[in-house]
Amino acid sequence: MVTIYDIAAQAGVSAMTVSRVINNTGKISDKTRAKVQRVMDELNYVPNHMARSLVLQQSKLLFLLITDITNPFYTTLARGAEDAAKKSGYRLLFGNSDESSQKEKDYIDTILSTRADGVLIAPASDSSLPHLESLRRHNVPFVLLDREVPGMGSDVVLGDTKEGARKLVDHLISLGHRRIALINGLPTISSARLRLEGFREALKLGDLAYDEQYVLESAFEPKSDLSDIESWLDSMDPAPTAIVAGNNVLAVEVIRTLHARGLRVPDDLSVVGFDDLGPYSEIDPFLTVIAQQAYQFGYLGMQMLIERIEERGAAAQPWRRVVLPAELVVRRSVAKLPE
Structure with a gap:
């Protein structure tokens, strides 16, 4: 496995300089940054994101948990969430609860163990309350999509x-x-x-x-x-x-x-x-x-989640509730009946 010490030796810089290039921290000249990046590419170096998250207290990893990935509504929603996450430099993992409270709990446990920075979630049902409470106890920000859960205050994006x-x-x-x-x-x-x-x-x-x-x-x-x-x-x-x-x-x-x-x-x-x-x-x-507006559900929800993540440590802001209007699209599945 290639380490930062291997990269440092080949590039003729210190391991601290390599670390700064990987984490995009500190003052480094463009020439040095390009040299280190070139060696990383030559050695096919893959950063250890878990170790990086321990140092920075941020994994840049987010999770989208929805109820049915085969439903075109959620497929389009996921596209919006992924686009917003990528734009802000985050990676996104997906989970599918199948409307199952137990499967949702299993995913929440996985999310906590992977140290994800935040979760965008369409709750399985009202029974999702203890799962959301678990996220809150562990200080993992989350935003609800499409559904609310009684007893849980949070940011939420809904349709009318x-x-x-x-x-x-x-x-x-x-x-x-x-x-x-x-x-x-x-x-x-x-x-x-x-x-x-x-x-x-x-x-x-x-x-x-x-x-x-x-x-x-x-x-x-x-x-x-x-x-x-x-x-x-x-x-x-x-x-x-x-x-x-x-x-x-x-x-x-x-x-x-x-x-x-x-x-x-x-x-x-x-x-x-x-x-x-x-x-x-x-x-x-x-x-x-x-x-x-399925795409907007995902995009706006992800923007709200990232804002919550990056505001951690600042004074808590009120929960936000966005309700997106829906459009009646008339086609030919309805017959006109005689008066």
């Missing part, structure tokens, strides 16, 4: 998810729909609770009654077994004319179930949802959605 749900229902009502169903995330997730609130408020403003038979609570994740959706579709009487899906994954699952039954969207049933289906949805635009 309640207003988004109202817009979807208003759009359906404007096209003549009166029996509107909702397949949503579990009530232990803050964004799912807000979407249900927006759904109910829009029904009330549209003089439509809320009926629990038209609401199904399901995990915000892909399923191999669609039996709960099938049972729900069979149980509603009378059948709905439109379904609001709490995220893009659930929208796809509903459409898969309908197609398996020989039903067409929107001819037989209209479907709308939250978040787009990825960058290639433009090729055959189909699903009417509330499009959230």
Whole structure:
């Protein structure tokens, strides 16, 4: 293994000079810096970032923990987070909790053991509270994305998810729909609770009654077994004319179930949802959605996290809560019903 002493000997400088070049500290001439860098390149030297972090008390390593990397919303969010981290000279590691509290805890333990400078996290659910408390006890800054956790004050970047749900229902009502169903995330997730609130408020403003038979609570994740959706579709009487899906994954699952039954969207049933289906949805635009600013979630969240990290030791600033507006994107997954 190449050491700084090997580099110093070949470059004809002191080990302290090599250390200063690696850590970008101290006063060194451009000529000396270039000579040391050239020798490092020739010897294929890879800095020991763990040792460096012990000296500087900063690893320049950040962690992004999300709930489902296969969801295009989080994929785009991750791109924004990575771009912001790289711009500020940080490296970024990724983790995927799969909406699992235990898996999230395992990642938090790993984050603490790697001495990461901070964490950008979309919490699995309200049960994430002790995991966040663990980060705070160890003085690891974090910023929440997309979801809040009751009892935990922190910086957070959210979408205006309640207003988004109202817009979807208003759009359906404007096209003549009166029996509107909702397949949503579990009530232990803050964004799912807000979407249900927006759904109910829009029904009330549209003089439509809320009926629990038209609401199904399901995990915000892909399923191999669609039996709960099938049972729900069979149980509603009378059948709905439109379904609001709490995220893009659930929208796809509903459409898969309908197609398996020989039903067409929107001819037989209209479907709308939250978040787009990825960058290639433009090729055959189909699903009417509330499009959230996924890239900005990641980029702004990362900027807030880095600011917290670099402000450590200064007077604590108030928690910041950013709510990003969402846009209704109308496509062809909703049929207009006769008056």
